[in-house]
Amino acid sequence: MSDLVRDQRVLPDISKPKWDQSTYEGRARHFFASANPLTLFASHRRQEEARQIVVDYKNGKFPANLTVKQLWDAKILYDSTFHPDSGEKMFVIGRMSAQMPGNMVTTGFLLGLYRTTGGALFSHWFNQSFNAIVNYTNRSGNNHATNERLLVSYCCATGGAMAAALTLNKMVKNAHGLAARLVPFVAIALANAINIPMMRSNEITDGIELTDADGNLVAKSRSLAILSIAQVTLSRIAMATPYMVATPIIMNRITRTAFYKSRPLMQKYSEIPLQSLLAGAMLFFTTPLCCALFPQKSSIEVSKLEPEIQQKIRENSKNPPNIVYYNKGL
Incomplete structure (x- = not known):
């Protein structure tokens, strides 16, 4: 059979990811593609071409020479570059493809x-500044937190990470041992537990957007917002665990070798580059694998929502849906 889209018996459904999102394997394959750091190097022209292909295809239009592979390549680039709900181009540093x-x-x-x-202090400030950009860029729905709320969230997370790091450093007597090397992991885990809920606190107060099968907004749910934020927080901590724990263990072993100890220049200058490379190798796998822990776009039966939300959906819809959909964010 021809690979041209026009020759397909059933046209590809790009309203959904290429792989089955009801399975962990399908979600992992999706994020290996959309979180691929190579997509960051796509030119503005290529990004706009991908957007145009996706938008036109959703409206039933596509060029006669468009292949299935070209269509899915455009969709994958679109997913990694544009927000799934608002359709706006995401800030490059905040994209999941920039995580690694x-x-x-x-x-x-x-x-x-x-x-x-x-x-x-500097490293935790730098880390939380980066995390704040990622969290804001990947917030769910079209909810926009006020500048004041964003500033408070950022300050609390940064302050919490700094306080935890300094306190734990004082508690650890062996400043050059493995225990001291694990202090940054504990600090960033605490910061994630503060930063993500606070950055998205407007979703807790206003609710996360629920849509019908056609993408129409039907209601907002506070309980699902809490669940979504908890899932994202857990995913982020799980994502950090391998490289923030394994890297210090490996580095601790390296620094104890005679080869390392006999080279003063290596001791002075190699620690940051070595640990960055080790973390990068692990991040290539942990980023998509941990993003895939929970479905990004989930569905739920209306009967399982809060009673007041169920009533609102029935009252405001001519044909109330039995199932609604929401984006938990990343």
Whole structure:
């Protein structure tokens, strides 16, 4: 059979990801594609071409020479570049495809500068600034937090991470041992538990958007917002665990070798680059695998929603849906 879209018996459904999102394998394959850091290098022209292909296809139009592969390649680039709900181009640093290179740099700072007070403060400020951009960029729905709320969230997360890092550093007596190297992980886990809920606190107060099968907004749910934020927080902590725990263990072993100890220049300059490379290798896998822990776009039966939400859907819809959909965010 021809690979041209026009020759397909059943046209590809790009309203959904290429792979089955009801299975972990399908979600993992989707995020390996959409979180691929190579998509960051796509030109503005290529991004706009992908957007145009996707938008036109959804409206029933496509060029006669468009192949199935070209269609899915455009959809994957579109998913990695544009927000799934608003359709706006996401800030490049905030895209999930920037997680690997961005966290490589922040991990190098976190694990290489943890010994001094100034280094710990700078590295956690840098990390939380990066996380704040990612969290805001990938917030669910079209909810927009006020500038004041965003500033408070950022300050609380940054302050919490700094306080945890400094306090734990004082508690750990062996400043060069493995326990001290694990302090940054504990600090960023705490910061994630603060930052993500606060950054998206407007969803807790206003609710997360619920849509019908056609994408029409039918209601907002506070309970699902809480569940979604908890899932995102868990995913982020799980994403950080391998490289923030395994990297210090590996580095601790390296620093104890005679080869390392006999080379002063290596001791002075290699720690941040080595740990960045180790973290990057792990991030290539942990980013998509942990993003896939929970479906990004989920469905729920209306009967399982809060009673007042069920009533609102019945009252405001001519044909009330039995199932609604929501985007938990990343």
